[in-house]
Amino acid sequence: MAAISTRRLGKELKEIHSEGCPVGVTLVSADNFECWYFTIQVMGESEYEGEAFMLKFRFEPTYPIASPAVQFVVGNGQEAPVHPHVYSNGHICASILGNEWSPVLGVISICVTLQSMLASCKKKERPTDNERYVKHAPENPKKTRFEYHDDDV
């Protein structure tokens, strides 16, 4: 039997193709049901004007019961945004990707949440523990137990 992720992702992809992505979100590739790439840009005035960032989504067969592994792509000309919740290796400390994941969320709602996380940033800086984290970070950000300090950035 096909994984539950296949049917759900098929529906999400069909909707993206028929209705398009929200402004500032672009589908880069979705050639299989394991790994998708998007770029996000912050529209309007923000600290990130003119910048675009690539997001990598990895799905387990039990998606959307299991959250996807989401990170910014670093390398090949791509950089992670400088943001207090984004580590320089692309890992993101955002509660909806961790302990506040819900299976009613999806790829597009994650893109939009991350867009607004960047849009509301007032000061471009790395997390205070960036160096320590990046040195020992697991390859998959889902293996990190992030602590969520605040909800307003």
Add this chain to the structure above:
Amino acid sequence: MKVTVKQWHPVAQWRWDMGDDHTPDEEGDVCGICRVPYEGCCPACKMPGDDCPLMWGQCTHVFHMHCVLKWTNTAASKGLCPMDRRPWSAVPCLLSSSVAFAEHRSFLVTADRKVAR
């Protein structure tokens, strides 16, 4: 005039009884978890209907029973409703009444009659 019905094709349609006050939300009547219509079945099932019923929460949110149980059985769910993150508690009578309703499906019958001369 004597009419003999030689053949007729009944056509039936069924829907879950969502209650009179149910209004479809902006996403349409789909399960928020698998995004398949309520009248379809969850990704694990092949046949819609009694074998893949709906489950209502006290919070009034509705999902395919199999979808929401998969979620609430994970530690990550912390037993919360995927929609509003309030503690998920199923309404047992509503589950059984929806199943009962499925056995009293409303039929839309159209007859295709052939009249003999």
